[in-house]
Amino acid sequence: MDNKLYALMNLLCKNTYLTLKEIEQQTSCTRRQVLYRLDKINQELMSAKIEKIEVLQSAITITQEIRNKLNSLILDNTEKDYFLSSRERQLTMYLLMFIELPYLSLNHFIDSLKVSKSTVLNELKELELMCKEYSIEVRYDRNRGYFIYGKELDLRRFMMIEVIETFSKENNGKFFDLFIEENHLDIFQYSKLVIDELSKKHGMEFVEDRLGEFIYIFIFLKARIVNCRNSDIFKSDIDYSTIELMKTTKEYAFVCDLILNYKQSDCIAQSEILYLTAWILGLSVGNPEEDTTDCLTIANIVERLMYRFEILSGVQYKNSEDIFRKLYCHLRPTYYRLLYHLPIVNPLKEKVKQEHFKLYTLVLETVKPLEALFGHPIPEDEVAYLTMHFGAIYANRAMVKIGNQKVGLIICSNGLGSSAILYSELTSLLPEIHFLKPLESNNLKNVEEEYDIVFSTTFIDEDALNGKPIIYVRPVMNMQERYQVVREVCMKLKNTFSNIPNIEQIISIVKKYGTVENEIGLSNDLITYFSMTEYYEEKKENLKLSEMADPHLMNIQLDAVDWEQAIRVSGEKLVEHNYATEGYIQEVIATTKINGPFYVITTNIALPHVKTEYGALKIGLGITTLKTPIYFGAKDLDPVKYIFFLTALxxxxxxxxxxxxxxxxNEKEFFETLDNAKSPQEISDYILNYELNKLSK
Known part of the structure; x- marks a missing residue:
């Protein structure tokens, strides 16, 4: 079974109805390839005396009987049926070198991959290019054969990243299982049983979907540690000044117990135990209830981030304690990943940046002070995870069941951040459904509430649902995927989806009478409009900066004697044009006197605002440039030269x-415009042109 066929079968198992165009987009295949693979699937269905999949009006309907058969085919897929992709062949070669087998020849690679010599040589060239980006070399020696050369931490980092990226794709655990079996490594299921037992013993908690990648990485790491016996892991550019602190953690006790469950545990040096501890500290979920030696440090970072995000975004936390707990759970492992330069791969990074860009941008600015703490930039993968966690702010809404409203159960095994964003999206997307709080799949048996439909990010044994319909979703969805979810809900709860028009047919009709310059954009807008009108209207209301920054609210080269006069005068125009009451400005001043200039967010920049109830009347942003910079008392960030006065509703x-x-x-030209502008209109024009240029790119 080739990987493309495997991916198509997985896609069909999770949907009731799909257009051919949707299949092409989600499998990255051509129409011809899709039809060819559908034909192969139909051959299997017909041999099992199951009605084949028919293509009608460029779409297919997948019955429950077909889905059951495809699931059994996936589960029964054996080694002889699995064909490695090019990337998997390259990873196989790297892992063979990583676990330090005694001698690796070209013939060894040919036998393991079951491909020709020319294919192996081509894959080696590609692997060498990939490794080069991590300062790793693939070398050959007559005595050693093929081997990898570089800093030990780089060799491990590359392995971890490749395993995480590969495992994040659906059902790729089979590839690792085959590698483990062929090379006689520790069996996954044994390791899982040991880790599950020890996790309970030591009160450890892992995000469900990350447990699999953790086990595979541990198996490969242990094989290398035992075979290579590299005790120099700490001789690197990492500051391990907190080694003694690590020994006090439950993660250290967990690792010590873990290695005792394997043969050759005496080959694992103390330095490797500490390395494994650091790595697991970067994986396990934090618990704010635990009195750990690092709890005050982590809590302080969480509070600083929450405070900074509140100032930057103008949000008002409805349940700050709940948000603190969720962020703490994520920030503790993040702290250790950043401290020890441990790799992190967020398979949802690009999707988060695309679908939640405004939130991502604000979080990116929020975490900048952490760069000084750790001495290096915060990776985008970490920023994307934090963006998902700050999404909890919008998921924290009171949802009360009304009358005979259908009840939806959300199962998300990707962590708290993913659950928060998914919950928020589904509640907005399907307001007619009352949603229970998300949970992981291993807690399904503990659900006491009645529910009518299940939304899950991971495969579930449908027998456990007692006939309840299930819809598979992604933690972060684009417009097309949201549309598919609405369509699936209509089919499974209403037995029809006549109220969800066929977007492709509508575009086809439009094309008869005019030219469509941006078909993807039109498709997305139609999907949004027809499947979630409420969301569409809400989306239209999201203001641009040019709409909020009214020229009438601007002061150019304001001459003020101190911070209080600067705040008072810059806020006068907000009051004059009915954006705020006088009380709103007074509250900013009063709060500053008590708590200090909390709104000075970075060098020279102040973003004053307080809660809506103190007198915000309209959404607006006043911009003031000061003739002479003024000290607000913000230590390293003083003096303030630019004031951006926010009112939010x-x-x-x-x-x-x-x-x-x-x-x-981050635009030098913006501040040059602020400094040189002769009138508010010049600033307003710059902002508008900035938006237009951004839109045209």
Missing amino acids: DNETHLNALSELVALF
Whole structure:
């Protein structure tokens, strides 16, 4: 079974109805390839005396009987049926070198991969290019054969990243299982049983979907440690000054117990135990209830991030304690990953940046102080994870079941951040359904509430649902995927989806009477409009910075004697044009006197605002440039030269504008415009042109 056929079968198992175009987009195949693979699937169905899949009006319907058969085919797929992709062949060669087999020849690679000599040589060239990016060389020696050369931490980092990326793709655990079996490594299921037992013993908690990648990485790491016996792992550019602190953690006790369950545990040096501890500290979920030696450090970072995000975004936390707990759970492992330069791969990174860009931009600015703490930039993968966790702010809404409203159960095994964003999206997408709080699949048996339909990010044995319909979703969805979810809900709860028009047919009709310059954009807007009108209307209300930054609210080269006068005068125009009451400005001043200039967010920049109830009347942003910079008492960030006075009415409508403003903070030309502008209109024109240029790219 080739990987493309495997991917198609997985896609069909999770949907009731799909257009051929949707299949092409989600499998990255041509129409011809899709039809060819559908024909192969139909041959299997017909041999099992199951009605084949028919293509009608460029779409297919997948019955429950077909889905059951495809699931059994996937589960029964054996080694002889699995064909490695090019990337998997390259990873196989790297892993063979990584686990330090005694001698690796070209023939060894040919036998293991079951491909020709020329294919092996081509894959080696590709692997060498990939390794080069991590300062790793693939070398050959007559006595050693093929081997990898570089800093030990780089060799491990590359392995971890490749395993995580490969495992994040659906059902790729089979590839690792085959490698483990062929090379006689520790069996996955044994390791899982040991780790599950020890996790309970030591009160450890892993995100469900990350447990698999953790086990595979541990198996490969242990094989290398035993075979290579490299005790110099700490001789690197990493500061391990917290080694003694690590020994006090439950993660250290967990590792010590873990290695005792394997043969050759005496070959594992103390330095390797500490390395494994650091790695597991970067994986396990933090618990704010535990009195650990690092709890105050982590709590302080969480509070600083929450505070900074609140100032930058203008949000008002509805349940700050709940948000603190969720962020703490994620920030503790993040802290150790950043401290020890441990790799992290977020398979949802690009999707988060695309679908939640405004939130991502604000979080990116929020975490900048952490760069000074750790001495290096925060990886985008970490920023994307934090973006998902700050999504909890919008998921934290009171949802009360109304009358005979259908009840939806969300199963998300990707962590708290993913669950928060998914919950928020589904509640907005399907307001007619009352959603229970998300849970992981291993907690399904503990659900006491009644529910009518299940939404899951991971495969579930449908027998456990007692006939309840299930819809498979992604933790972060684009427009096409949201549309498919609505369509699936209509089919499974209403037995029809006549109220969800066929987008492809509508575009086809439009093309008869005019030219469509941006078919993807039209498709997305139609999908949004027809499947979620409420979301569409809400989305239209998200203001641009040019709409919030009214020229009438600007002061050019304001001459003020101190910070209080600067705040008072810059806020006067907000009051004059009915954006705020006088009480709103007074509250900013009063709060500053008590808590200090909390709104000075970076060098020379202040973003004053307080809660809506103190007198915000309209959404707006006043911009003031000071003739002479003024000291607000913000230590390293003083003096303040630019004041951006915000008035907000909710937590969402202004976010798009604030993300634009934060992006402008990194544009030197923006500040040159502020410094040289002779009138507010010049600043307004610059912002508008910035938006237009951004839109045209």
